[in-house]
Amino acid sequence: MKFFKTNKKIKLFFYIFFICSIITIFNNNYLNDHKTNNTNIEKDETVNFQTNEKDEKIKIHFIDVGQGDSIFIELPNNETMLIDAGESSKEEVVSEYINTLGYNKINYVIGTHPHSDHIGGLAHIINSFNIEKIYMPKALSTSKTYENLLNTIYKNNKNIITAKAGIKIIDEDNLKINILAPNNNNYSNLNNYSVIIKINYKSKSFLFMGDAEILSENEILTDVSADIIKIGHHGSDTSSSESFLSKVNPKYAIIMVGENNKYNHPNQTILDRLERNNIITYRTDLNGNIVITSDGNEINVKVSR
Numbered sequence: 001m002k003f004f005k006t007n008k009k010i011k012l013f014f015y016i017f018f019i020c021s022i023i024t025i026f027n028n029n030y031l032n033d034h035k036t037n038n039t040n041i042e043k044d045e046t047v048n049f050q051t052n053e054k055d056e057k058i059k060i061h062f063i064d065v066g067q068g069d070s071i072f073i074e075l076p077n078n079e080t081m082l083i084d085a086g087e088s089s090k091e092e093v094v095s096e097y098i099n100t101l102g103y104n105k106i107n108y109v110i111g112t113h114p115h116s117d118h119i120g121g122l123a124h125i126i127n128s129f130n131i132e133k134i135y136m137p138k139a140l141s142t143s144k145t146y147e148n149l150l151n152t153i154y155k156n157n158k159n160i161i162t163a164k165a166g167i168k169i170i171d172e173d174n175l176k177i178n179i180l181a182p183n184n185n186n187y188s189n190l191n192n193y194s195v196i197i198k199i200n201y202k203s204k205s206f207l208f209m210g211d212a213e214i215l216s217e218n219e220i221l222t223d224v225s226a227d228i229i230k231i232g233h234h235g236s237d238t239s240s241s242e243s244f245l246s247k248v249n250p251k252y253a254i255i256m257v258g259e260n261n262k263y264n265h266p267n268q269t270i271l272d273r274l275e276r277n278n279i280i281t282y283r284t285d286l287n288g289n290i291v292i293t294s295d296g297n298e299i300n301v302k303v304s305r
């Protein structure tokens with residue numbers, strides 16, 4: 001009996017020891033699992049961080065709108081900019097392009113100058129998207145397209161910020177967007193009112209000329225050097241003088257131009273000038289949509305044809 005009792009005690013002791021062991025093992029495992037989970041969270045954060053890094057690129061879409069300009073820019077700070085929107089007949093092309101990229105908001109809209117091949121589609125854009133700021137030059141035009149645009153801006157309770165040289169649209173450490181022109185407020189040719197935009201992102205820069213002609217090119221006193229230039233006035237010889245091109249000294253040039261257009265743009269003199277200066281040239285009439293991506297150090301060009 002006594003022996004049995006002792007045996008029972010031993011059994012009880014082992015039983016308690018067994019239970020304790022199980023609890024300890026369970027706790028350890030739980031803690032380990034918990035640690036693993038933490039590690040996973042850290043890993044996930046690393047992945048997200050890398051994704052953000054990847055997103056910290058500038059993406060410039062030269063949208064093929066035939067004879068006209070429309071450039072949509074996804075900025076590395078997650079804001080967006082639209083420079084012009086082509087003729088009104090191309091307004092849906094532009095709005096669908098931006099919609100497809102997943103945006104319903106445009107932070108900065110630039111209407112370079114009142115010609116219909118630049119501002120024609122802008123009224124539709126202003127009606128269709130949530131617009132933050134609109135920049136346009138103080139130029140007078142009595143065209144129906146221009147009046148319609150001004151009415152649309154007014155009806156949407158938006159203001160126009162007068163675009164002129166010296167305005168800083170964005171002034172961050174790695175990202176700067178400056179207006180280089182117009183430098184005057186009285187031109188006989190509407191093209192010279194064109195808002196010229198320069199974007200600097202880290203070590204790369206991008207220059208957008210609108211339809212600015214040689215008169216306006218010569219008025220710019222600030223640094224025009226850029227890796228990429230959107231050639232002025234669809235490659236017409238009214239723009240892109242030899243001296244201006246050498247100051248810009250770009251690696252790539254983009255000409256936005258319609259197939260078989262009635263103006264014979266681009267001009268052969270300009271194409272020869274670009275080639276002689278070893279500037280790689282892309283054209284919307286030949287290449288369709290042109291998309292330039294840069295992390296601020298390298299530049300990648302993709303074309304749709």
Ligand SMILES: [Zn+2]
Nearest residue numbers: 068115117211
């Ligand atoms: Zn034009």
